[in-house]
């Protein structure tokens with residue numbers, strides 16, 4: 001479950017047990033006692049209890065299951081004090097119902113019959129064979145093909161915290177250690193379906209990472225250093241963890257140990273495919289804080305209906321490629337040579353259309369090798385999946401050949417890593433029938449000619465059936481009962497059935513077994529003998545098939561490491577081919593990535609917006625250049641809707657695409673390595689989490705300023721808009737200054753703002769440059785040109801946008817009027833040059849405190865002036881100096897009428913009750929006339 005979508009689920013231990021059954025009650029049966037004993041093993045899980053052909057749930061589990069699965073809720077022991085709710089479904093529907101329970105956040109314990117009921121003496125032995133939880137599942141129906149399903153564990157240490165991720169369906173096992181910020185980012189990037197932590201850390205977890213994860217708390221002793229170390233070394237059969245390069249990550253190791261503990265607890269003991277523990281090195285990847293991952297919509301859209309970057313980028317053809325691409329996107333690289341290797345390969349694929357076409361054709365043949373071989377490792381692979389594995393391996397050989405002959409160094413290296421595992425493939429295809437069933441215990445799995453005994457038994461079983469047919473025909477002839485038939489049921493085995501009309505013709509030696517309304521059923525000695533022979537033969541041949549199949553799976557285990565390597569190489573090839581396909585189709589170009597400090601994008605485009613535009617509209621490209629010497633900070637002004645946010649985001653996305661090794665949507669791009677991308681885009685509302693919008697804005701901004709580096713890229717959009725203009729401008733101003741004057745980090749910054757007053761910063765900060773997104777004003781309307789041009793802008797155009805947004809005309813007119821008043825007021829105050837406004841003071845003080853003196857900005861164009869209402873409501877706040885405090889604040893004359901005049905009072909009332917939106921032109925004229933008459937009275 002993703003961090004965003006997961007319903008919160010806490011597992012409550014329910015007190016149930018055999019003691020709860022009143023003696024002699026209808027549920028006081030051996031079966032129910034067995035049920036309660038098993039239920040006690042995993043009280044927090046829904047127990048699916050196999051009874052015959054059904055999985056049953058009881059009590060609270062039944063209520064939960066019937067609600068989630070929409071199945072009938074009934075009762076057992078109805079009317080007694082111990083009546084218990086009951087809901088069940090046929091066992092063959094497990095694949096259908098299990099995912100629904102798990103996706104709803106339930107842990108599900110599957111209890112199976114451990115012996116054949118026919119052979120059981122007394123109560124059938126039952127036991128829990130698997131505990132499926134959101135984070136631990138091998139079931140295709142629970143898993144998403146194109147994304148990983150991670151289980152995470154967190155350990156809060158004293159100085160740092162440790163985290164570990166495991167996807168049991170692929171065998172990927174990772175560990176990291178660092179600050180809670182870093183862990184938060186990893187949690188967001190990996191979106192684990194379930195997170196484990198220590199019982200006592202619940203509050204700490206929720207405080208730092210929020211309530212949205214599906215979690216499970218474990219006992220404190222699991223989080224011991226030695227226990228974790230032992231668990232891991234025992235699993236990997238090593239004496240230390242040095243070989244994995246993780247031995248210094250004390251807290252991380254505890255988290256990883258906790259994961260293995262949990263797997264054992266959930267009955268996952270065969271883990272041959274979890275063959276190594278990878279270290280997530282913080283230094284290796286570009287730092288994207290979690291706000292950036294969210295704001296840039298890399299893998300998840302922020303709002304329903306939104307399109308994340310991955311959706312436009314992902315043209316992978318295999319599940320391995322799709323899963324790897326998600327990781328590449330959230331983990332951009334910082335090492336030029338690594339990036340260059342990917343870029344060179346993509347360039348070669350873009351240039352060689354035939355090679356690209358061949359590779360995509362081979363990739364299409366390869367299904368989920370990685371998950372198939374994991375199923376082999378955990379010994380839960382069915383015959384059809386083994387066949388799929390063999391067919392996927394079939395595509396490896398031609399793929400290897402094509403890569404080897406590509407003439408591209410990186411692709412040749414990938415070819416070296418591929419191994420078609422011919423022996424395994426041949427063995428599977430030779431042994432498993434092409435139409436093999438899903439289950440291995442019903443026969444029909446193996447080809448003929450594999451085992452002589454099996455062939456013999458098959459012949460016997462089938463000839464036996466032929467024999468029964470002959471027997472039926474023979475008895476029909478000898479008794480003269482043409483409707484006589486031989487049939488089979490589980491209780492009586494084979495029998496002869498005769499309708500009542502013919503029962504007097506039945507020979508005396510036949511033994512009557514059952515009487516039906518219209519017929520009688522009989523057995524004969526001959527029938528019994530043959531039945532035994534057939535059933536024995538069937539049983540024996542099922543056992544032989546089972547044995548040969550198990551041996552085949554065990555033989556496949558030897559190929560796990562090799563097939564995992566194949567899967568990795570295929571994933572990489574697939575991602576690179578996907579980049580090349582996108583580059584060709586979307587006109588992306590190869591960026592120059594180097595160790596320089598210049599970011600220079602020519603005619604850059606937003607990769608997502610350009611794909612969303614309606615037909616006929618094209619995306620307007622823009623240039624962006626940032627460097628450390630002349631243009632470190634670009635302040636971008638422009639009206640709402642001009643395209644400022646799009647420009648900011650496209651810049652970050654182009655950098656990110658370049659650093660994951662993809663071509664970029666631009667005419668040309670030079671990207672000096674960026675090590676951190678920070679964004680503060682839009683005032684996203686976090687009120688549901690109890691934080692005010694402004695608080696969120698400031699928290700995010702603080703985190704940016706505290707983590708800056710010389711190679712950071714900072715995108716700030718409308719910082720300060722969450723508070724009043726005065727506060728907002730002060731904060732925005734101070735932030736730009738800080739970014740400019742910070743001696744340790746000349747972070748490249750794009751700063752979009754409505755506060756065009758900030759353009760004055762460029763006068764005193766030499767590396768701050770002003771740009772605006774061009775609009776054209778004509779006939780009181782604005783035309784968005786979406787073109788970035790040098791220089792600041794003078795208007796906010798807020799009222800125009802309000803009109804475009806369908807604001808009632810009355811409000812728009814009133815806003816214009818208020819703005820006009822403010823302008824007049826400001827001009828006259830400025831003309832007298834004697835009464836500074838509070839706003840002048842503010843900027844004046846800002847400049848002074850900074851050792852500069854800027855010209856005061858023009859209040860008339862302040863954003864509130866455009867919007868109107870806030871300016872009217874603005875409450876004068878305490879002044880910084882007593883001189884200013886005594887200066888009278890100019891009053892803005894906002895009222896059109898003197899309330900003392902009764903005629904005007906009447907007009908005001910009339911106007912107040914007028915709904916302009918519903919007025920027809922005629923009615924408007926009549927109202928006007930009425931107003932005129934009122935005035936004349």
Ligand SMILES: Nc1ncnc2c1ncn2[C@@H]1O[C@H](COP(=O)(O)OP(=O)(O)OP(=O)(O)O)[C@@H](O)[C@H]1O
Pocket residue numbers: 609618619620621638639640641642643644645646647786
């Ligand atoms: N360069 C462009 N070419 C074509 N369409 C664009 C371009 N830039 C932006 N747009 C379109 O304009 C819309 C508004 O852009 P954007 O949100 O970036 O404006 P903004 O200036 O940030 O506005 P606000 O200040 O209200 O957030 C986008 O959703 C997009 O559809």
